[in-house]
Amino acid sequence: MSLQKSATVVASIVAAILVIIKLVVGILSGSAAVLASAIDSILDIAVSMFNYFAISKAEKAPTEKFNYGLGKIEALAAVIEGTIITISGLFIFYKGVINIIQHKQIAYLGSSIFVMIASIILTGALVIFLNYVYKKTNNMVIKSDALHYKTDLFSNSAVLASLAIIYFTQWHWIDGVFGIAIAIYIIKEAFELIKEGTLMLLDVALDEEIVDNIKKIITSQPEVTDFHYLRSRRSGDTNFVDVHVVFTPEISLMDAHRVSDKIEDEIKKLDPTSNWHITIHLDPYDDSPHGEDH
Known part of the structure; x- marks a missing residue:
């Protein structure tokens, strides 16, 4: 089992443990923040299972039907996960408002505080662990999962803070206020995740810095005129680059091919953690339309 697939299994197990303890205490205490956190953990299980499926598909080799593989399923998973996080955030916002309006009293404060401390740990x-796996694999699904649980870490800390305030002050309306604040933060983070996944699905170009460096590598070769x-894009853990490189008509095919290999090797060094698919077309003259942007 690959490292990234193992990470999704670990995430599912942790989410299942959190669901059990949060759901029991959330129902008993009546806390909107704790209950919302439990529901979010239920969604975490579904998301982590989907991520396992997405990574399994993305890791498969290209086929006759899918010549470039299924790397974009990772971006699709990020969009779906972001949407789920958004729905979770909206529900938390709703429960927070209801608790404020209804002046909901929180019970079993001691147990709730203990549960949230365990959840934070x-x-x-x-x-x-997920950030470690992402740095090793540069996998977008793992990155989105890490972000998801990072928002959980923030929300769990906020829930703990609200319970502590209620414990010492008896200001039960704080539970609703913290629930609303958590919801706003979660929705904001989810939007960024959906945006990143959507851009990949739409074949957004690689980062501007990488593209500029690619241009410098090409123009640094004295044989290139x-x-x-x-063109560039990213699919899963693979960067795709296509370019037409112009040489003088007199250069031999062997020499032109040698230069293109050197260009490929230098480009791959820009991001060693990613796979690269580079296609260089060799031109004896500039056949681009007049004024074609590099």
């Missing part, structure tokens, strides 16, 4: 350890039709 487990979630914190999971976030550290010009280039055009530079």
Whole structure:
């Protein structure tokens, strides 16, 4: 089992443990924040299981039907996960408002505080592990999962703070206020996740810094007179680059091929953690339309 798939299994197990303890205490205490956190953990299980499926599909080799593989399923998973997080945030917002309006009293404060401390410890350890896996694999699904549990860590801390305030002051309306604040934060983070996944699905170009460095690598070769039709995109853990490189008509095919190999090797060094699929078309003259942007 790959490291990224193992990470989704670990995340599912942790989420299941959190669901059990949060759901029991949330129902008994009546806390909107604790109950919302429990529901969010239920969604975490579904998301982590979906992520396992997405990674399994994305890791498969290209086929006759899918010539470039299924790397974009990771972006699709990020969009779906972001949507789920948004729904969770909206529900938490709703419960917070209701608790304020109805002046909901929180019971079993001691047990609730203990549960949230345990949740913070487990979630914190999971976030550290997922970030480690992301740095090793550069997998977008793992990145989205890490972000998801990072928002959980923030929300769990906020819930603990609200319970502590209620314990010492008996200001039960604080539970609703913290629930609303958590919801706003979660929705904001989810929007960024959906945006990133959508951009990948739409074949957004690689980061501007990487593209600029690619241009510098191409123009640094003395045998290259010009280039055009530079295109880039990312799918899963693979960066795709296509470019037409112009040489003089007199250069031999062997020499032109040697230069293009050198360009490919230098480009791959820009991001060693990712796979690269580079296609260089060799031109004996500039065949781009006049004024074609590099």
